[in-house]
Amino acid sequence: MGTPQAEIAICTRNRSAEVRHLLSSLLALGERRRVIVADSSDDASTAAAVEGFSMLLDITYVSCAAGLTRQRQVAVSSVSNDAAWIHFIDDDVEVEPGYFDQIELCFLRHPEAAGVGGLITNLPRHNPWWLRRFFLIDSTQGGSVLRSGVNVLFFGDVDEIEVDWLSGCSMSYKLDLFSDIGFDTRMEGYCAGEDVDFSYRVKRSGLKLWATSQARLAHLCSAANRDDAESVYAVQIRRRHKWVAEMRSHGVSMLAFHWSMLGDLVVMLGKSVLSPRRSVLRRAGTVARTWTSVLFKAPQSKNARLIGYRDAR
Numbered sequence: 001m002g003t004p005q006a007e008i009a010i011c012t013r014n015r016s017a018e019v020r021h022l023l024s025s026l027l028a029l030g031e032r033r034r035v036i037v038a039d040s041s042d043d044a045s046t047a048a049a050v051e052g053f054s055m056l057l058d059i060t061y062v063s064c065a066a067g068l069t070r071q072r073q074v075a076v077s078s079v080s081n082d083a084a085w086i087h088f089i090d091d092d093v094e095v096e097p098g099y100f101d102q103i104e105l106c107f108l109r110h111p112e113a114a115g116v117g118g119l120i121t122n123l124p125r126h127n128p129w130w131l132r133r134f135f136l137i138d139s140t141q142g143g144s145v146l147r148s149g150v151n152v153l154f155f156g157d158v159d160e161i162e163v164d165w166l167s168g169c170s171m172s173y174k175l176d177l178f179s180d181i182g183f184d185t186r187m188e189g190y191c192a193g194e195d196v197d198f199s200y201r202v203k204r205s206g207l208k209l210w211a212t213s214q215a216r217l218a219h220l221c222s223a224a225n226r227d228d229a230e231s232v233y234a235v236q237i238r239r240r241h242k243w244v245a246e247m248r249s250h251g252v253s254m255l256a257f258h259w260s261m262l263g264d265l266v267v268m269l270g271k272s273v274l275s276p277r278r279s280v281l282r283r284a285g286t287v288a289r290t291w292t293s294v295l296f297k298a299p300q301s302k303n304a305r306l307i308g309y310r311d312a313r
Helices: 016-028 045-051 068-077 099-109 130-134 175-179 194-204 229-247 254-274 278-295
Strands: 005-012 034-039 059-063 083-090 093-095 113-120 160-162 170-174 208-219
Touching: 005 016, 005 068, 005 099, 016 034, 016 045, 016 093, 034 045, 034 068, 045 059, 068 083, 068 194, 083 093, 083 099, 083 175, 099 113, 099 170, 099 208, 113 194, 130 254, 170 175, 170 194, 170 208, 194 208, 194 229, 229 254, 229 278, 254 278
Parallel strands: 005 034, 005 083, 034 059, 113 208
Antiparallel strands: 083 170, 093 208, 113 170, 160 208
16 A cells, blocks of 8 residues: 655745745655645736646646635645645745655654644744743743643754644645634635644644654745734734634633733833834834733634634635
8 A cells, every 4th residue: 555645735825936936946856746826816927937837747726715714725625536635835935855755754653643744944943931931922842832822833852743733834634634624714814823723623623733843844934925024913913812712612711811912011021121122112012002902802702613614704
């Protein structure tokens, strides 16, 4: 019996140069897996970029509506019937040789795994300062989701580890998982936290997630089609507040969320005293304004459906 088949999914919007670079790197690696590009661009430049590789890679281009969670669902629907796994990678990553092989080997070593993620190699050194741990905004445990709803990236201090969530730029799943669970297509615009939401629901439904430091890629974080840092951070806070409110019976709590926001503000104000840079002051202002905007909101109904969202529009 041979190794199960896998396909690669790239969800993109208005980043034709990044898609061209990524496809060139996959070609240079001799990649033979089928590639699906789910594109919601405003023009045809990405379609043209993909067309340029149509004779060089086994590639399928799908035009779809904007919204990352919708695009992920489209990619899942476009996978071949004989595929067992889907590899989601961002359009602005560079995968190292053997990345997909190592993910698939991890699946084979852990047959109970529903999902596997790799190591992002160009992250700053992880240094979980005690004050940040005290306020539930960091942890010594990579790949964890804290009670505050804060998610800590896998930082690769071990070869393999069971984790609570997988990063969207490096996450692979068994395809049979999607018969029961889907990405939250209620999200609009910048789908902050969609990867945490999906993978955490997988984990809390009793399935296993693993991360392996043997599968390595760099996340280059393209500036194209990306909002400014302060706007993104404000959206992330609001989305985390909404998510914790819905999932608060499943390992997270609103009290812990507000405690983490107080801690974030304390840390930012402390930094502004020690190093009064404008960027630090702007970040502190963003935390204060956004936290205030959600502080007195009535709690939303708990979302009892860990499995689901397939019926969302």
